[in-house]
Amino acid sequence: MIEVKELTKRYGATVAVDGLSFRVEPGQVTGFLGPNGAGKSTTMRVLLGLDAPGSGEALVNGRRYAAIRHPMREVGALLDAAAVHGGRSAFDHLRWLARSNRIGVRRVTEVLEQVGLAGAARRRVGGFSLGMRQRLGIAAALLGDPGVLMFDEPVNGLDPEGVRWIRHLMRSLAAEGRTVLLSSHLMSEMALTADRLVVIGRGRLIAETSVQDLAGRFERGVLVRSPRAAELTAVLRAAGATVLAEPDGGLTVKGLEVTEIGDLAAGHGLAVHEVTPRSASLEEAYLELTGDGVEHRAAGR
Numbered sequence: 001m002i003e004v005k006e007l008t009k010r011y012g013a014t015v016a017v018d019g020l021s022f023r024v025e026p027g028q029v030t031g032f033l034g035p036n037g038a039g040k041s042t043t044m045r046v047l048l049g050l051d052a053p054g055s056g057e058a059l060v061n062g063r064r065y066a067a068i069r070h071p072m073r074e075v076g077a078l079l080d081a082a083a084v085h086g087g088r089s090a091f092d093h094l095r096w097l098a099r100s101n102r103i104g105v106r107r108v109t110e111v112l113e114q115v116g117l118a119g120a121a122r123r124r125v126g127g128f129s130l131g132m133r134q135r136l137g138i139a140a141a142l143l144g145d146p147g148v149l150m151f152d153e154p155v156n157g158l159d160p161e162g163v164r165w166i167r168h169l170m171r172s173l174a175a176e177g178r179t180v181l182l183s184s185h186l187m188s189e190m191a192l193t194a195d196r197l198v199v200i201g202r203g204r205l206i207a208e209t210s211v212q213d214l215a216g217r218f219e220r221g222v223l224v225r226s227p228r229a230a231e232l233t234a235v236l237r238a239a240g241a242t243v244l245a246e247p248d249g250g251l252t253v254k255g256l257e258v259t260e261i262g263d264l265a266a267g268h269g270l271a272v273h274e275v276t277p278r279s280a281s282l283e284e285a286y287l288e289l290t291g292d293g294v295e296h297r298a299a300g301r
């Protein structure tokens with residue numbers, strides 16, 4: 001489990017993280033979303049003890065990173081895949097990490113297999129593509145078999161097959177009961193991967209929500225067409241719906257599900273020619289949340 005409590009971090013005049021609080025629970029993939037510069041990397045760096053908090057706390061399994069006895073066995077992270085010594089082979093890089101964390105060398109072979117780099121284990125990292133470096137970084141994160149994993153923009157530079165692979169890996173790590181925090185500035189990546197979302201902007205929490213709830217919150221109502229629109233409007237309003245007549249004769253109905261609308265119409269013998277749910281895409285919801293015009297304020301858990 002990851003807990004960030006009232007975390008603030010300044011760099012000179014820049015407030016990178018501003019009173020941020022959220023929790024990341026095990027058994028789920030939590031997407032950490034925000035536009036560029038929102039403070040995602042800073043938050044992860046503080047969680048990993050690479051930066052000190054200005055105020056507040058960033059805890060992994062209830063402790064500060066520095067207080068964890070064998071960090072790699074509790075928390076694994078991929079922050080900057082490019083930051084690997086180019087002269088070593090993938091195997092040697094991981095073996096060095098394993099040794100310095102008292103992890104058996106057998107794990108090195110296992111994680112290289114897991115990330116699909118077994119065939120390149122003896123090659124120098126300097127010759128690796130960005131995608132291979134990402135895989136190596138993920139192998140390093142998995143080395144200590146940790147229960148908590150953090151990945152900062154892991155799909156950057158990956159081809160579509162690599163993106164699918166990451167998605168599958170994240171989901172299977174969460175299914176094993178691990179805590180998985182995955183940062184991105186793209187909602188499109190999260191829609192298929194994450195169960196929950198922590199959305200931040202300008203260092204502050206904008207939303208902590210399930211993917212499903214976010215989509216629901218920005219629901220645009222149901223478009224209904226009926227040759228007996230006026231009677232149907234009365235029936236739907238009586239059932240508690242908000243009904244708006246569109247200029248083209250359609251009705252926008254909010255507050256009732258598609259099935260409820262259909263059943264009510266049928267129950268009153270009113271023909272219906274169209275019933276179409278009009279959800280905003282998650283992408284639209286995200287843009288609306290993080291847009292400049294929106295006051296940055298925590299909303300619904």
Ligand SMILES: Nc1ncnc2c1ncn2[C@@H]1O[C@H](COP(=O)(O)OP(=O)(O)OP(=O)(O)O)[C@@H](O)[C@H]1O
Binds near residue numbers: 014036039043185
């Ligand atoms: N070491 C640093 N020194 C000065 N300013 C910094 C430093 N690290 C981050 N910042 C600033 O803090 C703010 C948050 O940056 P951060 O990298 O955490 O955002 P991010 O959400 O991870 O963005 P991105 O998606 O671009 O990585 C930005 O304004 C950034 O310029």
